[in-house]
Amino acid sequence: SQQGEEDPQALSIQEGENATMNCSYKTSINNLQWYRQNSGRGLVHLILIRSNEREKHSGRLRVTLDTSKKSSSLLITASRAADTASYFCATATSGTYKYIFGTGTRLKVLA
Amino acid sequence: DVKVTQSSRYLVKRTGEKVFLECVQDMDHENMFWYRQDPGLGLRLIYFSYDVKMKEKGDIPEGYSVSREKKERFSLILESASTNQTSMYLCASSSRRGRYYEQFFGPGTRLTVL
Numbered sequence: 001s002q003q004g005e006e007d008p009q010a011l012s013i014q015e016g017e018n019a020t021m022n023c024s025y026k027t028s029i030n031n032l033q034w035y036r037q038n039s040g041r042g043l044v045h046l047i048l049i050r051s052n053e054r055e056k057h058s059g060r061l062r063v064t065l066d067t068s069k070k071s072s073s074l075l076i077t078a079s080r081a082a083d084t085a086s087y088f089c090a091t092a093t094s095g096t097y098k099y100i101f102g103t104g105t106r107l108k109v110l111a
Numbered sequence: 112d113v114k115v116t117q118s119s120r121y122l123v124k125r126t127g128e129k130v131f132l133e134c135v136q137d138m139d140h141e142n143m144f145w146y147r148q149d150p151g152l153g154l155r156l157i158y159f160s161y162d163v164k165m166k167e168k169g170d171i172p173e174g175y176s177v178s179r180e181k182k183e184r185f186s187l188i189l190e191s192a193s194t195n196q197t198s199m200y201l202c203a204s205s206s207r208r209g210r211y212y213e214q215f216f217g218p219g220t221r222l223t224v225l
Contacts, residue, residue: 042216
């Protein structure tokens with residue numbers, strides 16, 4: 001069963017705006033990762049946040065993690081048309097190499 | 112530049128055929144994974160392997176088998192393809208060194224079963 005559920009399922013914004021997408025999960029995790037998938041391609045790793053971290057930045061990306069609410073958010077600032085893609089969260093529990101992926105958020109950035 | 116390659120980008124097979132999907136990674140990773148991706152369902156884990164000749168079932172292993180004879184290669188086998196196996200198949204690999212394991216993905220194989 002899918003552990004991660006992204007919200008919203010789809011998001012359309014203008015270039016330059018910020019995009020926020022959320023991920024909820026069900027069980028305790030060791031870490032949470034965000035991936036991007038361009039249309040019809042494989043996934044690319046964006047950022048990893050550990051269970052003992054609350055916030056992490058990488059370039060225009062900001063990820064937060066609230067383990068008490070079992071949720072994470074990905075913020076993309078000053079979006080560009082090239083950010084148009086699907087974004088997935090993936091969670092892993094301790095003692096396993098497996099990740100469980102959510103259903104994804106489709107982001108469209110309009111030029 | 113790290114790389115995961117898959118044998119085909121697009122594949123069309125007939126119902127009942129035996130289908131082999133190949134995945135090769137050049138990063139000396141211990142872990143390899145096969146997922147299928149369907150609209151609205153995200154990525155679902157079919158099988159994974161944490162070492163040569165070792166395999167573990169994922170969430171949807173029915174109708175599939177796998178083979179890992181060499182560390183760099185992980186094959187997904189559809190013993191008798193059916194139309195409900197039409198999907199995008201994604202291979203990934205990850206290292207076991209350290210505590211946190213980023214996955215590296217191949218470009219995917221879009222399989223159509225007629």
